Amino acid sequence: xxxxxxxxxxxxxxxxxxxxxxxxxxxxxxxxxxxxxxxxxxxxxxxxxxxxxxxxxxxxxxxxxxxxxxxxxxxxxxxxxxxxxxxxxxxxxxxxxxxxxxxxxxxxxxxxxxxxxxxxxxxxxxxxxxxxxxxxxxxxxxxxxxxxxxxxxxxxxxxxxxxxxxxxxxxxxxxxxxxxxxxxxxxxxxxxxxxxxxxxxxxxxxxxxxxxxxxxxxxxxxxxxxxxxxxxxxxxxxxxxxxxxxxxxxxxxxxxxxxxxxxxxxxxxxxxxxxxxxxxxxxxxxxxxxxxxxxxxxxxxxxxxxxxxxxxxxxxxxxxxxxxxxxxxxxxxxxxxxxxxxxxxxxxxxxxxxxxxxxxxxxxxxxxxxxxxxxxxxxxxxxxx
Amino acid sequence: xxxxxxxxxxxxxxxxxxxxxxxxxxxxxxxxxxxxxxxxxxxxxxxxxxxxxxxxxxxxxxxxxxxxxxxxxxxxxxxxxxxxxxxxxxxxxxxxxxxxxxxxxxxxxxxxxxxxxxxxxxxxxxxxxxxxxxxxxxxxxxxxxxxxxxxxxxxxxxxxxxxxxxxxxxxxxxxxxxxxxxxxxxxxxxxxxxxxxxxxxxxxxxxxxxxxxxxxxxxxxxxxxxxxxxxxxxxxxxxxxxxxxxxxxxxxxxxxxxxxxxxxxxxxxxxxxxxxxxxxxxxxxxxxxxxxxxxxxxxxxxxxxxxxxxxxxxxxxxxxxxxxxx
Ligand SMILES: Cc1ncc(C[n+]2csc(CCOP(=O)(O)OP(=O)(O)O)c2C)c(N)n1
Ligand SMILES: [Mg+2]
Numbered sequence: 022x023x024x025x026x027x028x029x030x031x032x033x034x035x036x037x038x039x040x041x042x043x044x045x046x047x048x049x050x051x052x053x054x055x056x057x058x059x060x061x062x063x064x065x066x067x068x069x070x071x072x073x074x075x076x077x078x079x080x081x082x083x084x085x086x087x088x089x090x091x092x093x094x095x096x097x098x099x100x101x102x103x104x105x106x107x108x109x110x111x112x113x114x115x116x117x118x119x120x121x122x123x124x125x126x127x128x129x130x131x132x133x134x135x136x137x138x139x140x141x142x143x144x145x146x147x148x149x150x151x152x153x154x155x156x157x158x159x160x161x162x163x164x165x166x167x168x169x170x171x172x173x174x175x176x177x178x179x180x181x182x183x184x185x186x187x188x189x190x191x192x193x194x195x196x197x198x199x200x201x202x203x204x205x206x207x208x209x210x211x212x213x214x215x216x217x218x219x220x221x222x223x224x225x226x227x228x229x230x231x232x233x234x235x236x237x238x239x240x241x242x243x244x245x246x247x248x249x250x251x252x253x254x255x256x257x258x259x260x261x262x263x264x265x266x267x268x269x270x271x272x273x274x275x276x277x278x279x280x281x282x283x284x285x286x287x288x289x290x291x292x293x294x295x296x297x298x299x300x301x302x303x304x305x306x307x308x309x310x311x312x313x314x315x316x317x318x319x320x321x322x323x324x325x326x327x328x329x330x331x332x333x334x335x336x337x338x339x340x341x342x343x344x345x346x347x348x349x350x351x352x353x354x355x356x357x358x359x360x361x362x363x364x365x366x367x368x369x370x371x372x373x374x375x376x377x378x379x380x381x382x383x384x385x386x387x388x389x390x391x392x393x394x395x396x397x398x399x400x401x402x403x404x405x406x
Numbered sequence: 407x408x409x410x411x412x413x414x415x416x417x418x419x420x421x422x423x424x425x426x427x428x429x430x431x432x433x434x435x436x437x438x439x440x441x442x443x444x445x446x447x448x449x450x451x452x453x454x455x456x457x458x459x460x461x462x463x464x465x466x467x468x469x470x471x472x473x474x475x476x477x478x479x480x481x482x483x484x485x486x487x488x489x490x491x492x493x494x495x496x497x498x499x500x501x502x503x504x505x506x507x508x509x510x511x512x513x514x515x516x517x518x519x520x521x522x523x524x525x526x527x528x529x530x531x532x533x534x535x536x537x538x539x540x541x542x543x544x545x546x547x548x549x550x551x552x553x554x555x556x557x558x559x560x561x562x563x564x565x566x567x568x569x570x571x572x573x574x575x576x577x578x579x580x581x582x583x584x585x586x587x588x589x590x591x592x593x594x595x596x597x598x599x600x601x602x603x604x605x606x607x608x609x610x611x612x613x614x615x616x617x618x619x620x621x622x623x624x625x626x627x628x629x630x631x632x633x634x635x636x637x638x639x640x641x642x643x644x645x646x647x648x649x650x651x652x653x654x655x656x657x658x659x660x661x662x663x664x665x666x667x668x669x670x671x672x673x674x675x676x677x678x679x680x681x682x683x684x685x686x687x688x689x690x691x692x693x694x695x696x697x698x699x700x701x702x703x704x705x706x707x708x709x710x711x712x713x714x715x716x717x718x719x720x721x722x723x724x725x726x727x728x729x730x731x732x
Contacts, residue, residue, distance in 0.1 A: 081479075118510050126478055126513060134478065135511040139498050145468050146503060149475020149483070156431070156457055156481060176498065179468030186463060341509050341545050342647075343569035349512035366480070367428060375455040382456070 022239040024074075026302050032074055032234045033293045034311060036066040039090035040290060041319040042099045046106055049323065050269055056108040057119050062087035064232070064264030065198060067289035070094055071237030072164055072194050072257075075245065081126070081154070082133045083147040083165035085140075087196065087263075089121055095133050099319055103326035115348035116332030128366070130159045140171035144193055145180025151189035151254070155377065158369025162190040162248040164241065170201020172218065173209055181254070185222045188381050190248035192241060193256050195219070196231060198263040203275055219256035231259030232289040235296075251377060264288075409589040413581035415555040416520075417446050418590065419562035420484065424454050427482060430566060433460040433469055434486030443488045444522065444581060470496035470519060474503040477517040477571075484566060487521030490575060491535045504571035505546030514569045520562065524618045524668055525716050526579030530707035536617065536669035538645055541573055542678065548572045549645040550599060553580070553620035555588040557643060560597030568599060577618045586621075602649035604656065608638035611726055612656040612663045614679055616642040619668050622719035629723050635730055645675050653679060654686045661692040662729050666717055671699035693732035698725045 024032065043061050050059050062069060069088030073095055076082060084091050092102060097113075104112030105120055113123040114135075124135035134150065136143055147165035154161045167177055172195055184191045195215040199206060212218045216228045225247055229240040237259055244255035262284035266273040297303040332348070340347025410418060423430045432447060438461040441448030451459040462469050466487060473483035487493050493500070496519070504515040525534035541547050548570050552558040558576060565572040580586055605620060606627055615623045620641050627637035638656050642648055657663045663683055665676035680695040698717050705715055 114511055123511055125511075128480065130479060134475075135507070135513075137502050137506070137510075139502050142471060142498055142503065145471025145499065146475040146478070148468065149472035149477070150479055151475070152460075152472055153476040153479030153481050156476070157479070176467050176471060179463070179465035180471050182463055183465060183468040183472055187460075340512065342548075343508070343514055347508075347512060371428065371455065371457075374457050378455070378457040 022242060024235060024238055028074065028238075029235065029293075029297060029302050030311075032070060032238060033290070033297060033308075034315065035070040035074065035090050035094050036234060036290050036293065037312060037315045038093050038099065038319065039066045039070060041315055042093075042102060042322075043089065045319050045323050046103065047269075049103070049107070054327070055106045057106070058268035058270065059106065060086045060120060060268050061265050062089050064284060064288065065196060065261045066090050067234035067237050067293070068194065068196050068231050068259045068261060069166075071234040072166075072241045075238045075241035076164055077161060077245070079129070079131050079159060079161040080245070081131065081147070081150050081161065081163045083143045083150070083163060084121060084133065084136055085143060085166040085168060085171065085196070086121065086136070087168070088166050092121060092133070099322040100326045100329075103323050104329050107326060107329075108332070109326065109329040110332030110336070110348070111329030115336060117348075128363075130154060130157060130161060139176070141167065141174030141176035141180075143167070145176045145183070147191055148180040148184040148189060151184060151191040152187065154190055156374060157367050158374055160249060160368075162192055162245050162253070164192045164194065164245075167193060167195050168201060169195065169197045169199070169206050169215060170204065170209055172215060181222055181256075184254045185224045187378075188251060189254055191254035192244040192248060193254060194241070195256065195258045196261055197258055198261045200263060200267075200276070202267045203271070205275075215258040216256070219258065222256070225252065225255045226258070227255065228258045228260065231261030232284075232287045232292060234289055234293050251380070409587040410555050410559070411582055411584070412555045412558050412577070412586050413444060413446060415559040415588075415590065416562060416576060419559040419566075420447065421450070422594075423484075423563055423566045424450070424458060429480065430482040430484060431458040431460060431476075432484050432486065433462060433473060435462055435464055435469075435488050437461055437486060442486065444578065466492050466495035467499065471499040471503070473517045473519070474499050474515055477504070477515045478507065478513055482516055482566060484518045484520060487519060489529070489533050490521040490523035490537060491532050493519060493521070493537060493573070494540075500541070500547065500571065500573070501544045505544045508570070509546060515571045516569050518562075518565045518572045518574050520565075520574035520576060522578035522581065523575040524577040524579055525705050525712055526618055528707060528709050528712055529578070529705075531704040534705040534712070536575075536667070538573070538575060539669055539673055539675045542646055542675050546571065547646060548599060549575070551575045551616040551643060551645060553577070553617055553641055553643070555586055556590060556595070557597055557603070557641075559590055560595045561599065561643060563594075563596045564599050567596070572599070575617060579618050580621075597643070599644045600647045600649060601643065602652040603641045603643055604638060604652065605641045606637065606639040608636040608660065610636045610660055610662070611730055612638045612640060612660045613666055613722065613726065614640045614642060614653055614656075614663060615666045616645065617668060619666050619717060622717065622722050623666055625719040626723040626726055629719070630726055630730075635726075637726060642679070648679070650682055650686065654683060657683045657687040658690040661690055662732065663691070664696045664698060664722070664725050664729055666698040666722055666725070668716055669699055670702045671697050672702045674699045693729055696725060696729055698722060
């Protein structure tokens with residue numbers, strides 16, 4: 022499955038925005054303008070961008086720390102991320118939260134879940150989001166991200182197992198970038214890869230080249246469709262490499278030069294750029310113009326972020342419990358839901374939902390694995406590991 | 407005997423809320439086919455369906471994590487811990503997700519985690535704990551403790567309707583006690599969160615308590631009354647947010663206060679209550695505020711050991727007499 026031409030360019034554009042924003046954040050960090058750590062997704066841009074781009078408008082996205090690109094695909098302006106990193110009061114959490122810890126869920130069920138630091142927990146929370154999507158009769162899926170390290174947690178296991186037992190419309194994308202902070206995967210698990218581990222849950226499993234944005238896009242599309250047919254969840258392993266340290270302070274000396282060189286040759290932006298040229302989707306001039314335009318846009322976004330106000334210390338309290346004044350509400354975010362469910366909030370009647378929930382258990386009694394064998398690992402990727 | 411037991415009151419609250427609001431669903435272990443470890447949800451799955459009474463793998467972390475996600479999407483999950491002791495396995499989604507989402511990004515997490523807590527049934531170290539104070543230090547959670555059948559029903563309904571995450575402590579020692587049967591008030595019986603209840607009025611002494619300990623406190627008060635000592639018994643009912651006004655008013659009236667609870671005294675919520683009383687009623691007091699809780703040990707199994715561990719009517723009576731003589 023290949024995306025339509027404008028989307029192939031769009032995928033490249035969002036990766037470009039992601040990289041430019043991170044470059045800009047790196048400069049701001051050196052100028053001492055950022056607070057806290059800078060967590061980059063250098064070399065992994067294809068995963069956040071490709072998976073978010075493949076989603077339906079009504080789907081819910083559950084990012085990890087390295088899915089920055091998904092925020093742009095889902096419509097957030099770069100200035101919001103920059104303001105978060107600068108701890109600005111004008112930012113999306115009014116200075117209460119760090120880096121990409123922000124999001125929004127609309128009463129109709131669309132949105133992006135603000136992640137927290139505790140690894141693995143996004144998967145169990147997204148299990149509940151997917152449960153609610155089915156419960157409300159929304160024809161939508163949830164896409165949650167995990168890393169190779171995060172997948173070792175109990176929260177991952179308990180959440181994903183529950184999702185599998187319940188056949189929920191949940192796509193989990195596991196970025197296998199070889200390391201969790203300073204720990205290589207062979208000290209994280211004994212199985213060959215994340216796909217092998219995921220197969221044990223009894224759900225369909227896929228494996229893709231995580232540096233190929235169109236492959237990530239296509240796998241997410243397919244996984245999404247499997248989920249919409251009621252055969253989810255689906256686990257997608259994306260093989261990739263983190264090209265910088267865990268955060269700005271980590272020089273990643275534990276990664277060999279040869280390995281970095283091999284992966285640098287497979288940079289996701291360069292790969293997609295070359296493909297657009299080779300296949301005549303865009304010209305050199307088109308892409309150069311786009312690159313200039315994105316760079317100028319990101320610079321303007323950074324200026325806007327710099328000009329944003331600092332948090333007012335008086336806003337330290339409030340908004341912990343319902344009904345308390347909150348700087349988030351003052352900023353005009355419409356995210357409280359009313360007392361009663363409005364008409365049309367449930368899109369299917371209870372009997373229809375119940376029959377969907379019950380079907381796999383009624384049909385087959387206890388056990389209906391429907392395992393889709395996962396694709397063999399791409400040889401090129403395997404050799405480089 | 408007429409009226410409902412504590413357990414039947416919990417069941418009625420769940421049933422009425424399931425009937426009232428399609429957003430409400432139950433999730434937990436052995437709830438559906440089996441009817442729940444204490445048979446509270448017997449017959450519910452047949453009636454409301456598998457999607458509203460969700461049986462899960464043994465995975466408290468997964469249950470509460472999923473409840474968080476569903477609540478973020480606007481549903482009203484009521485998650486059962488088979489025993490409240492197991493909530494320790496679900497610590498992270500409660501304290502880092504449920505409690506913090508509203509402050510962090512403006513999204514409320516209206517869920518209830520409920521289940522049987524407390525000792526008195528020789529449950530041993532892992533089926534008899536009172537864990538409320540672990541959570542009292544986490545801004546964003548509400549903590550509710552029901553000591554009577556009426557309160558169990560009314561408070562649980564309020565908890566399910568609340569916009570914030572609520573930990574709801576029930577007491578298995580009270581579930582089937584015949585002497586706690588009560589008629590439920592007619593109609594939609596909801597007890598607002600955050601209000602203490604003076605279960606017995608008195609002039610000379612105050613005992614502030616909650617949960618199972620309410621009952622030995624009432625017994626001690628009856629015994630002291632025979633000697634002409636009048637004890638006011640305040641049932642806190644909600645620990646977070648707690649009703650300082652009712653407690654302080656009682657402290658100013660009687661001038662001598664005991665705080666009694668089942669959890670260990672050290673780090674127990676009684677310390678918070680005692681501290682607030684001395685801050686707000688110091689000039690009215692005729693004695694230091696006393697605390698009576700369990701010793702700092704795990705809760706032991708053998709009946710004789712458990713009895714020695716839990717504050718009972720005799721020990722509460724002795725503490726009150728001591729305070730009276732101060
Ligand atoms: C539960 C938990 N333990 C430890 C950490 C600290 N920590 C943050 S990121 C990280 C490594 C994560 O590795 P992985 O899941 O592979 O994701 P990657 O960083 O490679 O994208 C660690 C240990 C954390 N955030 N949460
Ligand atoms: Mg990793």
